Amino acid sequence: MKIMILEGDGIGPEITKQAVKVLKAFNLANNIEYALIGGAAYEKYNDPLPQATLDLAIKSDAILLGAVGDWKYDKLPRDKRPEQGLLRIRQSLNLFANLRPAIMFPELSHASSLKPEVVSGLDIMIIRELTGDIYFGEPRGVSVNQNNQREGINTMRYSESEIVRIAHIAFKSAQLRKKKLCSVDKANVLETTELWREIFTEIAKNYPDVTLTHMYVDNAAMQLVRDPKQFDVIATGNIFGDILSDQASMLTGSIGMLPSASLDENNKGMYEPSHGSAPDIAGKNIANPLATILSLAMMFKYTFNDEKKFIAIEKAVRKTLQEGFRTQDIYAAGSRLIGCDEMGDVVVERLEV
Ligand code: NAD
Numbered sequence: 162m163k164i165m166i167l168e169g170d171g172i173g174p175e176i177t178k179q180a181v182k183v184l185k186a187f188n189l190a191n192n193i194e195y196a197l198i199g200g201a202a203y204e205k206y207n208d209p210l211p212q213a214t215l216d217l218a219i220k221s222d223a224i225l226l227g228a229v230g231d232w233k234y235d236k237l238p239r240d241k242r243p244e245q246g247l248l249r250i251r252q253s254l255n256l257f258a259n260l261r262p263a264i265m266f267p268e269l270s271h272a273s274s275l276k277p278e279v280v281s282g283l284d285i286m287i288i289r290e291l292t293g294d295i296y297f298g299e300p301r302g303v304s305v306n307q308n309n310q311r312e313g314i315n316t317m318r319y320s321e322s323e324i325v326r327i328a329h330i331a332f333k334s335a336q337l338r339k340k341k342l343c344s345v346d347k348a349n350v351l352e353t354t355e356l357w358r359e360i361f362t363e364i365a366k367n368y369p370d371v372t373l374t375h376m377y378v379d380n381a382a383m384q385l386v387r388d389p390k391q392f393d394v395i396a397t398g399n400i401f402g403d404i405l406s407d408q409a410s411m412l413t414g415s416i417g418m419l420p421s422a423s424l425d426e427n428n429k430g431m432y433e434p435s436h437g438s439a440p441d442i443a444g445k446n447i448a449n450p451l452a453t454i455l456s457l458a459m460m461f462k463y464t465f466n467d468e469k470k471f472i473a474i475e476k477a478v479r480k481t482l483q484e485g486f487r488t489q490d491i492y493a494a495g496s497r498l499i500g501c502d503e504m505g506d507v508v509v510e511r512l513e514v
Contacts, residue, residue: 162192162465165221167214170200170243171438172448172501173227179450179505180225180457183474186509194221198250199229199243199438209246215253218431223464224250225457226433231440243438252292256423256431257323258330259289259402260459263409263419268482272414272491275386280412286334286394287409289402290327291423293319294353296399317353319398324360326426331361331396332368341393343374345381345401357398378405385409410435415490417449420456422463430464432456446500449488451478454508477511484511 166181168174184193196214203209209229218224229243239245250256265273265283273280298316306312328344335342344361346354358375365373376384378401384391385405389412397405410419419435434452442448458474461467486507487496499507 163221164192165217165224166193166195167198167224167226169198169227169229169438170231171228171440171443173438175501176448176450176453177225177227180453182505182509183454183457186512186514198246200231200234202246203241209241209243210249218250218254222429223460224431226431228438230438251423255425257290257292258327258424259291260422261287261406261419261435263413265413266479266482269414269491271493273412275412283389283412285392285409287402287406288331288334288394288396289406290398293323294399317351319353319357321360324357328361328364331394332371335371335394339393340371342371343376343392343395345376345378345395345397347378349377381405382408406435415449417452417490420452420459422459424463428464432460446502447489448501449490450501450504454478473513477508480511481507
């Protein structure tokens with residue numbers, strides 16, 4: 162079991178440190194190797210994804226990533242920016258399936274911006290295609306057009322095989338849950354997503370036990386806040402999934418609660434919280450590490466097939482919340498406010514190894 166740790170930037174090092182405490186509690190300290198990515202890698206190697214990091218990632222079974230990015234890098238040439246490191250590692254390892262569960266822990270129903278009755282019991286799985294779409298399509302760039310005006314171009318693009326493989330993941334995932342799959346697109350306007358809808362409909366024939374519905378992304382955004390519990394599994398492309406999963410995170414109380422797994426065909430995976438590097442709170446010991454710790458739990462479930470450790474971590478997080486421990490983002494009067502570092506300790510103390 163080889164686990165690579167990429168701390169990244171901003172709050173990345175603080176939150177991954179808490180997940181590493183869990184790995185140490187499982188006696189897996191010797192299975193960990195660290196490497197640099199994002200701004201941290203750019204500072205040292207002038208490259209947000211150095212070859213040494215990629216080589217180690219290829220040799221590892223699973224990767225735990227904090228987050229990358231800082232506004233101070235926003236003026237760098239695009240290929241040097243931290244976010245490019247992330248896009249490149251996802252693409253190089255073919256991590257095309259991004260699983261983002263949005264689960265409402267009952268103790269946090271007050272922390273959601275929606276009424277408790279709308280979100281209590283919420284359990285959605287968002288499946289986002291991660292290596293295609295407008296984030297990778299060519300041509301792209303900013304140039305000067307014939308009218309001597311600057312013009313920006315990005316290209317939304319999906320091939321049939323890219324849609325087919327994510328569709329199978331989505332249907333299989335629905336089979337293990339409530340057997341309801343909602344495919345989200347913008348087929349009324351975008352041809353690329355018309356193809357997406359067509360292919361999902363074709364593949365549905367292989368999964369007669371799953372009920373497939375389709376929804377336009379603008380409606381899906383609205384339905385997610387109106388009646389989120391109507392959803393079981395949502396499958397969508399890269400850009401729509403990026404936005405909808407951030408939106409879904411707020412249903413659960415905080416973006417600091419939302420884990421994710423990015424998997425290849427063989428369930429090798431990179432596990433990371435759904436949020437970014439939060440430069441505004443970095444170094445203050447106030448970030449919520451639970452999304453990162455829950456991402457580690459997903460690593461045991463999906464890559465290592467170790468349901469026991471997955472459940473143990475989830476249970477420890479639930480106990481922590483039940484006992485009233487809160488970081489600032491999920492704090493409510495009467496609960497026990499603690500920092501990022503303490504949150505890691507409290508979870509480990511409640512871990513049954
Ligand atoms: P962000 O997710 O970093 O932060 C959005 C808001 O949520 C901020 O107010 C932040 O303080 C808060 N927040 C995020 N994580 C939190 C946590 N664990 N606990 C408590 N509060 C938390 O998004 P942003 O501000 O738009 O972007 C900041 C940087 O992160 C940018 O450079 C962006 O490119 C990058 N980014 C990286 C990833 C990634 O590494 N996967 C994802 C999104 C954004």
